[in-house]
Amino acid sequence: MTDTTAPVITPEQMLEQWQGHRRLSRKTIEAFPEDKLFTHTIGGMRPFAELAMEMINIAIPGIEGLVTGKWESFGNEEPPKTKKELLTLWDETTDHINKLWPLLAPERLQVVEKAFNVFDGPNYWTLWYFIDNEVHHRGQGYVYLRSLGIEPPPFWER
Amino acid sequence: MTDTTAPVITPEQMLEQWQGHRRLSRKTIEAFPEDKLFTHTIGGMRPFAELAMEMINIAIPGIEGLVTGKWESFGNEEPPKTKKELLTLWDETTDHINKLWPLLAPERLQVVEKAFNVFDGPNYWTLWYFIDNEVHHRGQGYVYLRSLGIEPPPFWER
Numbered sequence: 001m002t003d004t005t006a007p008v009i010t011p012e013q014m015l016e017q018w019q020g021h022r023r024l025s026r027k028t029i030e031a032f033p034e035d036k037l038f039t040h041t042i043g044g045m046r047p048f049a050e051l052a053m054e055m056i057n058i059a060i061p062g063i064e065g066l067v068t069g070k071w072e073s074f075g076n077e078e079p080p081k082t083k084k085e086l087l088t089l090w091d092e093t094t095d096h097i098n099k100l101w102p103l104l105a106p107e108r109l110q111v112v113e114k115a116f117n118v119f120d121g122p123n124y125w126t127l128w129y130f131i132d133n134e135v136h137h138r139g140q141g142y143v144y145l146r147s148l149g150i151e152p153p154p155f156w157e158r
Numbered sequence: 159m160t161d162t163t164a165p166v167i168t169p170e171q172m173l174e175q176w177q178g179h180r181r182l183s184r185k186t187i188e189a190f191p192e193d194k195l196f197t198h199t200i201g202g203m204r205p206f207a208e209l210a211m212e213m214i215n216i217a218i219p220g221i222e223g224l225v226t227g228k229w230e231s232f233g234n235e236e237p238p239k240t241k242k243e244l245l246t247l248w249d250e251t252t253d254h255i256n257k258l259w260p261l262l263a264p265e266r267l268q269v270v271e272k273a274f275n276v277f278d279g280p281n282y283w284t285l286w287y288f289i290d291n292e293v294h295h296r297g298q299g300y301v302y303l304r305s306l307g308i309e310p311p312p313f314w315e316r
Contacts, residue, residue, distance in 0.1 A: 043304030146201030
């Protein structure tokens with residue numbers, strides 16, 4: 001038996017995990033034809049532009065909450081009207097995360113807070129939730145793309 | 159600026175992240191009608207039984223490789239013929255992971271190895287890859303369920 005309570009993963013590695021997935025999500029946005037990004041759905045689900053906007057609406061107040069401990073609600077911004085504007089917003093979010101991340105005190109990741117004033121949990125779990133939610137919805141985007149006969153970006157390339 | 163290279167996440171928390179997602183994947187298998195689990199597809203993709211079998215085929219040699227440093231290839235077992243047998247195999251995999259996990263030396267998570275003799279990377283990243291691949295494919299299962307008019311299990315409940 002070994003000590004399974006000795007910390008091994010660094011904040012830097014957590015950031016790269018997040019941003020690596022965000023790079024793949026960006027490629028997934030790019031893979032959609034302009035119109036299908038905003039209109040194509042299956043089973044009554046939201047078009048991928050709305051799923052991508054949810055990722056942004058979580059990431060922006062999410063990084064703020066992680067760093068400061070002041071949690072706002074989820075963003076409720078609507079997606080912009082074009083793929084180009086959505087990608088611009090995506091890139092601004094990337095920069096925003098990278099700018100704030102070095103201000104995140106590592107010990108804050110083990111602090112328990114009510115993220116977005118809704119979810120009680122340690123902040124590392126909340127951050128994983130952001131990532132998992134993105135992977136989950138991006139996987140759904142892959143089905144949308146396949147149903148349109150479009151090859152999605154390779155999952156293992158970040 | 160703070161030290162972003164000080165480790166903060168423990169192996170125990172990594173295990174719970176993995177098993178928490180595995181619990182949700184199990185509920186997703188359960189949500190499928192017996193026949194649709196093995197037959198329903200969208201856009202030429204694999205039925206959810208095959209996606210779930212991929213998760214098992216990664217998890218079994220995956221936990222062995224993480225613990226021992228001896229990496230076999232991915233499993234290539236076909237899914238069993240019934241939902242009940244698939245769930246049994248799922249539960250056996252859960253127990254197998256829980257049994258081996260305490261033998262994983264925490265420092266092994268930062269060791270760089272060629273996982274499954276294919277992917278070069280630190281072992282923590284490889285473990286995240288198992289989890290991410292599962293979240294990705296389970297998200298696809300959610301689209302299958304929605305396209306069948308079935309409400310998937312709540313994403314935030316693990």
